[in-house]
Amino acid sequence: MxxxxxxxxxxxxxxxxxxxxxxxxxxxxxxxxxxxxxxxxxNFTVSKGTTGGTLTNITYKGILFKTHEGNLNTGTINLNPNIAPDKMTQAMNGWNFSVPDNHVAQKLDQLQGQRVKLFYRKKVKAMPWQGKTNYLVYDVQKL
Structure with a gap:
């Protein structure tokens, strides 16, 4: 070469x-x-607000990422016959939310069955370790 x-x-x-x-x-x-x-x-916040109702349950569940999940009965039942049954069931079952903060979850656990006001942020898509829903509760107040 x-x-x-x-x-x-x-x-x-x-x-x-x-x-x-x-x-x-x-x-x-x-x-x-x-x-x-x-x-x-x-992590982009779409909206921020409050909602009130009776706290029906708060659970700690998950397979890989354990998160606090709750349900709030807002007392809304829509009797409009033009609404699809799945939407009607969702309105009757209440409002589902996630709680990423353990301190807030402990407060919610003590207030179960009582009327509360929840402060939340709606995310575009919650990360798996934040919760199962896009509504992330960051504070609670007893009514």
């Missing part, structure tokens, strides 16, 4: 190594950008 052919071969190997390294960094940057986007998107 001539000296020229050997220089070309070594140059091609160096270019291949640099290309693979650049491709690896670009892939890593793309993955980090995607994960950051998902994290920001899922």
């Amino acid at each position: 001539s000296e020229f052919e050997q220089v070309v071969k070594e140059g091609a190997q160096n270019v291949g190594k640099k290309f693979r390294r650049l491709l690896m960094w670009a892939l890593l940057a793309g993955i980090l950008f995607f994960l950051g986007y998902i994290f920001i998107y899922c």
Whole structure:
């Protein structure tokens, strides 16, 4: 092999190594950008508000991520015959919510069966460790 052919071969190997390294960094940057986007998107608050009613239950459940889940009977029953049965059942069953904070969950556990006012934030999509619903309760007040 001539000296020229050997220089070309070594140059091609160096270019291949640099290309693979650049491709690896670009892939890593793309993955980090995607994960950051998902994290920001899922933590975006759509609305913030309060709702009141009788606290019917608060549970701690989950397989991989254990979260506090609750149900509030808002006392709303819609008797409009134009509403689909599943919507009617949802209105009669109450309002489901998640509680990411253990301190608030303990307060709710003590207030079970009583009338309460819940302060919540609605997320676009709650992360699995935050709760099963998009409504995240961050404070409670006894009525």
